Amino acid sequence: MPSLSDVFPLSGVPTITFVEPVEYARLKVALEAKGRGIVIEGPSGIGKTTAVRRAIEELGIKQSVTELSARKLGDVEVIESLPDFPDAGVVVVDDFHRLPSRVSQKVADYLKTLADESVETTKLVILGINKAGESLISFGRDVAARMEVIRFQREPDDHLREVVRLGEESLNMSIPISDEIIAAANGSFNLVQFLCHDACLAKGITKTVAGPKATLDISFELVNGRIMDRFEAEFGRAAIAFAKGTKLKREGRAPYLHLLKWLGEADEWSIDVDRVLALHSELRGSIGQVVKKGYLTDLINDPTKQLSDLLHYEPTTKVVSVEDPKFYYFIRNLAWSKLAIQVGYLNISFGQTKDFALSFAGADRDVAEALFDALTENELEVFYDKNEQSRILAENVEEYLGPIYRTEASFVVCLLGPEYPNKVWTKFESDAFKARFGTNDVIPVWFADASPGMFDESRKVGGLTFDRANDFQEQIASIVEELCKKIADRRLSAAHVARDDLDAE
Structure with a gap:
């Protein structure tokens, strides 16, 4: 008389319920x-x-x-x-x-x-x-x-259904929630075996039923809840460790959390980073930099995080894959807003594609580049022209840049050095964002060597200062700290509004 583990094994090669793949x-x-x-x-x-x-x-x-x-x-x-x-x-x-x-x-x-x-x-x-x-x-x-x-790709539903049928026949029982189990298994023989095993176990069926055929009186919600509770204990810490990244940036765009979320949504249990970024331009910078700088590889391979048995990143193909089908099931059924709160992110919903857009004259590119590097290290999305050259090619530059400075960046940071008023492109950029001065969206950085009175209009709003006579890196760090506080306040405000809207409903 076959046992439950003979029929729906959790490991090894199934015999009774083996179905030939496509x-x-x-x-x-x-x-x-x-x-x-x-x-x-x-x-x-x-x-x-x-x-x-x-x-x-x-x-x-x-x-x-x-x-x-x-x-x-x-x-x-x-x-x-x-x-x-x-x-x-x-x-x-x-x-x-x-x-x-x-x-x-x-x-x-x-x-x-x-x-x-x-x-x-x-x-x-x-x-x-x-x-x-x-x-x-x-x-x-x-x-x-x-x-x-x-x-080998996702197996068709009829193949998974045959696994269930063979198991029902062998154990002399029926599983009324088989359709829900097949949908949840998402083409995986391994997962359909696992789900059927747990459904039987929950109702005390551990071997072939003697006598009349039994019917499992159980809901899929109960089976899913049992499994998620078990997987939370097994994978919860790993999911948080990956979503947090190498170092938590609470005000950042949560690049690692989004990679994990997209993996859970992927039918093939893997994602091509370049392809998903083409669909999510609002995260291109923050995710691009953790991949380019090797942070993603370092995180997965960090022995203290215990992630290497669950995830794999192949730099040659830029593919991130799930290694454990149970972990895939876990992340596929996670409540992402809850996970974001557990990790410590302020908000993971972004109204605009960029957090900051930098406006500057060429003479101050060194300051702009230092700000860009430091802000992207904090997992923020920053528009910096040098980093956008490949996307600007063959585009109408004014049509491409105008919306970024008008609406697509949460804040415009204008580096008001001596050459700023004299350049064609800074005039175009400032024309695009000047209407935002009254909405607390423009952050001026006044250079000490700019002529007094040159930017009197901008001084009607609060700003920051930069003096080339003082320590360069210390000033960059100070400006970045203030900018991170600013975006953190914006994230918190947006999160409160979202919660208030939900309460109103």
């Missing part, structure tokens, strides 16, 4: 072909490893197969030395994306060698997350012609 037949044919390497890529938990093990068993070649994992230090050493072992048989390398680059390069070279020399006694089968093949090809474009790439 690419299963192609996988078996590729495994039978001698010599030619195979790359199997797709989200974690989608069924890649299970499919390979099952196919190997069905083909009767298990005795000639060696399984290695990039997660095991000892296995990594073996993978690196594979070229030294002739007639190695079928070698399965799991979690290829986790290999150090030097080892990945050796694997790519070895694949080419095996193909070029038509070696039939050794075959490499490489498993990795989305774009693992593309990552491998980055070590040499000619690798592509020497391997077969099989992409």
Whole structure:
């Protein structure tokens, strides 16, 4: 009589409820072909490893197969030395994306060698997350012609439904909430097994029901609540650690939290950073800088955060992926506003695409660039012309810049140096934002070497000062501190308004 763990196992290869993935037949044919390497890529938990093990068993070649994992230090050493072992048989390398680059390069070279020399006694089968093949090809474009790439994607609902049906049949019971379970599993064999297992456990079904067929009298809300409570204990701290980033900037645009949110919304359990930023220009600067400066990589690889088993970032493809299907389920069902409060962010809803727009004459570019660098370090969105050159190309510059200074930036910071009144572009910019002087949105920075009376009109509002005779970095730090306080006040005010609107409803 099968037990619950036999029918809906939480790990290992299912036997009773195994359902062939869409690419299963192609996988078996590729495994039978001698010599030619195979790359199997797709989200974690989608069924890649299970499919390979099952196919190997069905083909009767298990005795000639060696399984290695990039997660095991000892296995990594073996993978690196594979070229030294002739007639190695079928070698399965799991979690290829986790290999150090030097080892990945050796694997790519070895694949080419095996193909070029038509070696039939050794075959490499490489498993990795989305774009693992593309990552491998980055070590040499000619690798592509020497391997077969099989992409495992979200399984169709009818495949997941068959898993449920087989389980119901084996345990002599029915699961009325199967449709909700299938929708929540989002194409993952692993998750549908997990959800069915928990639904049965909640109603005390631990083995095949004797007698008449049983019906699980349970709501999906109860199952989801049980699982989220368990996952909160398991993953809550990790989610907060990632959302907080390398150092919490409360007034910032929460770049790490947004990356995590987009991962939870992604059907393929991974996101291409460049593609999501094309859709979210309001976070292009804050997220772009944590990626460009290596902060994202450092955060995921920080052993104190315990994130590397849950998330992976591949710099060559700029893809962030979820490594654990349970963690994916957790972030997919998180209340993001609640998480933002737990982390400590002031507000994660932004009415404007930029926090600050810098207006300055070319002679004061050094000050503008120092402010830009310091503000973006605080995870704020800043318009600075030098950083926008690629987007301004081929655009009507006046049409591109005008809206930024008129409405798209929360604040305009104008660096009022001696050359400011004499330049064409500063006149255009000031014409665009001059109407905002009465709305507390323009922050003047008066330079000590500008002629007295040159900016009398601007002195009707509060501002800051800069003196080139004094310490440069200290003044930059002081200005940035004041600007961060200003945007923090704006974030808090917006958050209070939003809460008041909700209360009114």
